[in-house]
Amino acid sequence: MSVPSPCINICRMSAETGLCEGCQRTIDEIARWSRSTDAEKRAILDIVAQRREQLGLGAATVTAGAAS
Amino acid sequence: MSAALRFPPELQVFERGWLSANNILLFDGDEATLIDSGYVSHAPQTLALLRTSLDGRRLARLINTHSHSDHIGGNAAVQREFGCTIEVPAGIADAVANWDEAALLLSTAAQSGERFAADGTLAAGDAFVAGGLRWQAIAVPGHDMDALAYYNAERRLLISGDALWRDGFGILFADVLGTGDGLGAARRTLEAIGRLAVDAVIPGHGAPFADFDDALERAFARLRAFEDDGARMARNAIRACITFHLLDARRIVLDELPRHLAETPLYREANARFLGLAPDALAVWLVGELERAGVAHREGRELVAA
Ligand SMILES: [Zn+2]
Numbered sequence: 535m536s537v538p539s540p541c542i543n544i545c546r547m548s549a550e551t552g553l554c555e556g557c558q559r560t561i562d563e564i565a566r567w568s569r570s571t572d573a574e575k576r577a578i579l580d581i582v583a584q585r586r587e588q589l590g591l592g593a594a595t596v597t598a599g600a601a602s
Numbered sequence: 603m604s605a606a607l608r609f610p611p612e613l614q615v616f617e618r619g620w621l622s623a624n625n626i627l628l629f630d631g632d633e634a635t636l637i638d639s640g641y642v643s644h645a646p647q648t649l650a651l652l653r654t655s656l657d658g659r660r661l662a663r664l665i666n667t668h669s670h671s672d673h674i675g676g677n678a679a680v681q682r683e684f685g686c687t688i689e690v691p692a693g694i695a696d697a698v699a700n701w702d703e704a705a706l707l708l709s710t711a712a713q714s715g716e717r718f719a720a721d722g723t724l725a726a727g728d729a730f731v732a733g734g735l736r737w738q739a740i741a742v743p744g745h746d747m748d749a750l751a752y753y754n755a756e757r758r759l760l761i762s763g764d765a766l767w768r769d770g771f772g773i774l775f776a777d778v779l780g781t782g783d784g785l786g787a788a789r790r791t792l793e794a795i796g797r798l799a800v801d802a803v804i805p806g807h808g809a810p811f812a813d814f815d816d817a818l819e820r821a822f823a824r825l826r827a828f829e830d831d832g833a834r835m836a837r838n839a840i841r842a843c844i845t846f847h848l849l850d851a852r853r854i855v856l857d858e859l860p861r862h863l864a865e866t867p868l869y870r871e872a873n874a875r876f877l878g879l880a881p882d883a884l885a886v887w888l889v890g891e892l893e894r895a896g897v898a899h900r901e902g903r904e905l906v907a908a
Contacts, residue, residue, distance in 0.1 A: 541617075541618060542619065542908075547650055565614070565655050568616065568617040568624075568809060569609070
């Protein structure tokens with residue numbers, strides 16, 4: 535299985551931080567996620583973890599979905 | 603599968619979550635085509651993704667795979683922003699034109715949408731060029747009886763919508779609601795797409811994948827399980843639909859859940875046709891399932907999305 539997306543379906547960009555309020559990625563990181571190699575995806579997840587720490591958020595949870 | 607699938611640069615996939623379907627952006631010179639637009643509440647992010655990727659190029663056309671809220675929810679906003687035309691599968695044209703919220707499963711499943719007008723339709727057998735590739739529309743009834751998939755024979759690519767995911771397929775609404783033979787249609791659809799030569803699938807949800815045969819095998823196994831056990835199909839549909847609702851609403855008041863389950867047609871029909879539980883009992887089972895799956899947790903008197 536490849537690196538799972540950190541998307542948690544909040545998908546709203548914060549005007550303040552320029553990051554998605556759900557997954558703390560930039561719009562560019564979201565746009566190129568599916569073109570990124572696994573190493574690049576892991577690097578994005580590392581940055582996301584750092585941002586969450588700086589923003590005072592807890593560790594990210596990965597939700598399993600099965601809807602639509 | 604460890605390496606990212608390599609698509610030509612003219613084909614970009616925005617992998618979204620479950621509330622918004624994936625968006626596929628295909629470039630032809632300074633014009634672009636978008637396939638599916640996500641959920642209505644995510645439209646600002648969808649627009650931002652498009653603006654950054656279009657980078658001055660013109661979005662000329664938006665095409666949908668099927669009529670569900672997570673695929674058409676951004677249509678109105680995308681058209682307002684970019685002035686593109688919208689083409690929908692021919693089978694849903696009337697439901698869109700009349701904005702039939704039951705046929706579009708909006709009222710049926712307590713989901714939201716924004717009305718839009720389609721400029722044209724696509725039918726099975728029609729073809730269009732996008733991303734320098736010729737895509738043929740293929741009927742893929744089952745999850746949505748009027749859904750289309752788009753197939754490129756040259757690069758052996760399949761844009762499958764919710765007819766085939768890496769692990770399964772979308773809810774078979776017709777069977778759950780008692781409005782048609784979704785199971786039979788889904789079986790014929792899987793058999794038909796199984797005859798195509800496919801190197802990569804771009805599904806409506808989840809990452810694009812290459813292991814087409816394995817995905818087909820999993821889909822057939824799931825279908826068999828549903829054919830053998832309608833109650834399992836119904837429980838699955840209820841769980842998936844409430845998960846979607848929870849991702850949308852973020853929290854549900856526990857005391858109000860039985861009423862929501864009794865009043866929303868999808869849950870009411872699924873329960874009446876296959877389970878026969880009292881709404882309270884259905885709610886208790888459902889909350890347990892969502893907690894066990896890690897989809898939600900209780901906070902006081904509310905159920906909160908994880
Ligand atoms: Zn769908």
